[in-house]
Amino acid sequence: MNLSMRGIYKSFGANDVLKSVDFHLSEGEICALLGENGAGKSTLMNILGGVLQPDQGTIALDGAPVQFHTPSQSLDAGIAFIHQELNLINDLPVYENMFIGREIKKKSGLLDHKAMIARTRELFESMSLDIDPLAMVSALDASYKQIVEISRALMMKASIIIMDEPTTSLTDPEIERVFQMLRTLRQQKVGVVFISHKLREVMQICDRYTVLRDGAVVAEGLVRDTSVENLARDMVGHEVRTQARTRNAQLGVEVLRLESLTLEPYYRNVSLSIHAGEVLGVTGLLGDGRSELFRTVFGDMGHYGGRILVEGKPVVIHSTPQALALGIGYLPRNRKENGIIKDMDILENGSIVIWRQLARCGLIDRRAELAAFDKQRQGLKIKMENPADPIGSLSGGNQQKVVLAKWLSAHPKLLILDNPTQGVDVGAKEEIYDIILRLADAGVAVAVLSNEAQEIIRVCDRALVMYHGDVRAQVSGDTMNEQEMMRLATGS
Helix, strand or coil: CCEEEEEEEEEECCEEEEEEEEEEECCCCEEEEECCCCCCHHHHHHHHCCCCCCCEEEEEECCEEECCCCHHHHHHCCEEEECCCCCCCCCCEHHHHHCCCCCCECCCCCECHHHHHHHHHHHHHHCCCCCCCCCEHHHCCHHHHHHHHHHHHHHCCCCEEEEECCCCCCCHHHHHHHHHHHHHHHHCCCEEEEECCCHHHHHHHCCEEEEEECCEEEEEEEHHHCCHHHHHHHHHCCCCCCCCCCCCCCCCCEEEEEEEEEECCCEEEEEEEEECCCEEEEECCCCCCHHHHHHHHCCCCCCCEEEEEECCEEECCCCHHHHHHCCEEEECCCHHHHHCCCCCEHHHHHHHHHHHHHEECCEECHHHHHHHHHHHHHHHCCCCCCCCCEHHHCCHHHHHHHHHHHHHCCCCCEEEEECCCCCCCHHHHHHHHHHHHHHHHCCCEEEEECCCHHHHHHHCCEEEEEECCEEEEEECHHHCCHHHHHHHHCCC
8 A cells, every 4th residue: 555645734833843744655665754853753643643633735545535533544544553652461462462442252242262363373374473372462572562563453454554663672683573574564565654763773674764854854765875874964954973982081089889799690790890980881782681780789679799889988779769879870771661750740750859858848849949950951951841741741852851850960979871862863862972971071970871882882981791691891992893792792
C-alpha cells in the first residue's frame, strides 16, 4: 500500500507545529522520519494514526483520499502505530496479547483459546519466528516484545507500520533481531515508518529518509546518497561534531575509590578511582554489571563486598540518602521508570532532591524552590512553558534535562550518569555533552555509563570496559576506539 500525505498543516493556538508537510511511503519501503524533539514528527504520525485531525492537507492510500477521525479508522485502513512504550500486558501469554480487543470466541460466547493459539503459531511460522504462543510476555526480552508488537500489527492486516524509537532499550544483538524482522516485512511489501534518533541505524536499515525541522520538511532522499554527518546537519540546521573532543582535564582530589567491590552475580573484584574534574566512561554490553556497580555506589543494591572510599575516607553505603549526603548523584538508566515522577509537575521533578534543604518549619519554601530550579533551567536551556505543567508535556530531551537539573541543584561531588542521552535527539545530545564537560571543568567527578562507543569517545577522558561483571581493561587515547572497545566488551 502506498501512502501520500500532502500539504499537512497543524497548529495548536498560535504555535504552527506542521507547515504544509508532504510525506510519502511506498509499498515495501522503510522510510526514516527524522528530526529533533519538537520538530513535528509525532504530530504528523498522530494525524496519520487518527489521533489528531489536520487543519489543512490530504491523505491518500493507493491514490484514494481518506480521512481518519479515530485511531480505529486508521487501523481498519491497515495502519498500525507501535509506540516507544510497548503496549503489551506482561501478565498474559503471547497469544492473548496478540488478540486483545479482538478475541476469537466460540458460539457459546467463551474464548476460543485453541483457535487463537493456532492463529498465532501460524503467523509466527510464516515469519520464521521462534516464539512460543504460550510463553508469558514477561519472560521475553525487549526485542521479542517488540517483535510481538509487530506481529500483532500484521495479525490486524497492517500494510503500514509506524515504529517510534523501536531500538531505544535494546542491545546490539536484540537490535539485529528486530532489523531482521523489518527486512522480512520489506519482503512482504509492508511499509515501515522508522522514527529514530540513532542515525547509524537509519543508515543500516532504511531505504529513504525525510527530515523535519521546525514543522517543515528540510531534506529527503535515498539513504544510500547521504551520510550520518549530513543527516545530523539537516536535523539541527548546522554542523554537528562527530569526532572526539580534546580537553586538558585538570584533575583534583580523588573523589571515589572502589577496592575489590563485589556483588554476585552482577560484578566482582572491581577496583577503580575517579578524580574531581574527570569524566570516566564505563562501557560494555547490556548485562555487563556496570549499572549494578554504580547503583551500589548510590546505595541502591544492598550489601556488598570490598571497600568504597569517598575523598579518601572509607564509607559504607546502604541507602540513597547516605549517598546523597556524601555528595553522590545518580541519573538512572531508564528515565521513564526511574528518573521522572509522572504524577508531579516540572518544578517538582526538578527540585525534589533539595526539598529537605528548602524546608522551613516542615513546609517547602516555594519561592526558593522556583529560584533554584530557574537557575538550572537557564543553565541547561530547558524548553518549557510553565513550571507547573506536567513533566510528560516535555520532549524526551527536555525531560532528561529536568532530571539533570534535579541532581545539579544538589551540587554533587560525584555525578553518575547511566545512559545520559537515552531517547534524545542529536541536538539535545550535543547540549548534554556540553553540560557534562562543563561540570568536569567546574571540578565535578563524572562517571558516564553507556553502551554507545561514540558517546564514550566524545566526552570521556578514559574508559573502563566491562564483560560479565569483570573490568577487562582501561582504554584511553588511541585505544579508546569502537573496534577495541567492542573487542573487549565481547570478552576477547
